[in-house]
Amino acid sequence: MTNRIAEILNIEKPIIQGPMAWITNAEFVAAVSNAGGLGILGPNAGQTDVTRSPEKTAERMKIEIQKTKALTNKPFGTTLIVDGNLTYTWPILETVIEEKVPVVLVNGILDERIFKPLRENNIKIIFRPQTPTIEDAKAAEKFGVDIYVATGFDEGGSVPERIIGTFSIVPMIADAVNIPVMAAGGIGDVRAVRAAIALGAEGVFAGSVFIPTKENPAAENVKQMIVDATAEDLLLFRTAPAYYRSLPTKLANNLVEMDEQNVDPKEIAKVMGLSGALRFGMLEGNTVDGIISTGTGITAIKEIKTVKEVIDNLMQDFT
Numbered sequence: 001m002t003n004r005i006a007e008i009l010n011i012e013k014p015i016i017q018g019p020m021a022w023i024t025n026a027e028f029v030a031a032v033s034n035a036g037g038l039g040i041l042g043p044n045a046g047q048t049d050v051t052r053s054p055e056k057t058a059e060r061m062k063i064e065i066q067k068t069k070a071l072t073n074k075p076f077g078t079t080l081i082v083d084g085n086l087t088y089t090w091p092i093l094e095t096v097i098e099e100k101v102p103v104v105l106v107n108g109i110l111d112e113r114i115f116k117p118l119r120e121n122n123i124k125i126i127f128r129p130q131t132p133t134i135e136d137a138k139a140a141e142k143f144g145v146d147i148y149v150a151t152g153f154d155e156g157g158s159v160p161e162r163i164i165g166t167f168s169i170v171p172m173i174a175d176a177v178n179i180p181v182m183a184a185g186g187i188g189d190v191r192a193v194r195a196a197i198a199l200g201a202e203g204v205f206a207g208s209v210f211i212p213t214k215e216n217p218a219a220e221n222v223k224q225m226i227v228d229a230t231a232e233d234l235l236l237f238r239t240a241p242a243y244y245r246s247l248p249t250k251l252a253n254n255l256v257e258m259d260e261q262n263v264d265p266k267e268i269a270k271v272m273g274l275s276g277a278l279r280f281g282m283l284e285g286n287t288v289d290g291i292i293s294t295g296t297g298i299t300a301i302k303e304i305k306t307v308k309e310v311i312d313n314l315m316q317d318f319t
Contacts, residue, residue: 005203012036013315014203026067033074058091077103131160154186156295174200188297219285240269246291
């Protein structure tokens with residue numbers, strides 16, 4: 001069947017791999033693109049340590065972009081880190097343009113200073129807000145966004161502020177705009193893909209289902225934990241800006257206890273130490289100091305597969 005997302009991004013199948021903080025790298029992203037989807041390099045792609053330098057962040061991204069180019073001739077994307085004063089944004093934006101990356105994922109902020117140079121360089125823009133709303137989707141359409149990601153409360157990571165499930169938010173957004181909408185949150189198998197398409201999405205944006213794959217750089221014990229878990233095992237706690245979800249770890253249990261004691265979410269966020277907790281948990285497999293973030297679609301994940309096997313299963317209606 002014809003599909004606007006596949007046509008816009010010049011990919012075979014309308015599936016995008018979420019840029020999961022510490023657990024993307026060139027090999028993984030290239031595997032997604034080679035399998036017919038769109039791989040996206042996350043903010044810390046290929047890294048194992050933290051830097052606070054915008055210039056060093058951009059240089060690291062440039063290296064990982066070049067590695068990805070060497071592994072695939074298919075389109076792939078890069079996350080554009082958007083901070084309030086654009087300190088981190090400009091160096092990465094310049095790198096993306098210089099390296100001719102065909103697609104950029106912009107998280108959260110609509111800013112013409114960012115969108116104008118992207119459009120001028122024919123870079124496709126995928127926009128994914130923290131909390132999707134009708135007003136935000138219409139604004140994104142006016143800004144010239146190519147694809148809008150409607151994320152439901154079912155997702156992993158920092159979930160939306162409004163408690164609206166994926167299969168409620170998708171038709172709400174799809175009915176409000178003319179640009180193609182992707183469903184994100186709780187996509188664990190082909191049934192979820194079919195449901196999303198039936199509700200007005202034209203593709204899916206998935207993260208958790210790609211973690212327990214052979215090419216993903218996540219720790220092996222994390223992959224096995226996901227395979228062995230169901231949505232019933234997930235812990236949910238308040239933090240800044242809204243909520244977070246994790247499989248049980250010592251830190252995650254402590255954060256839940258803090259939430260139950262009505263500790264200020266900003267204080268919980270400080271204890272969580274977001275980047276460190278994700279790196280410790282997801283990349284290093286540290287179940288004491290880290291968190292293991294996934295969406296509610298993990299019940300359907302039963303084994304560690306290759307990226308191609310995951311995409312072939314999810315996208316079996318788009319051959």
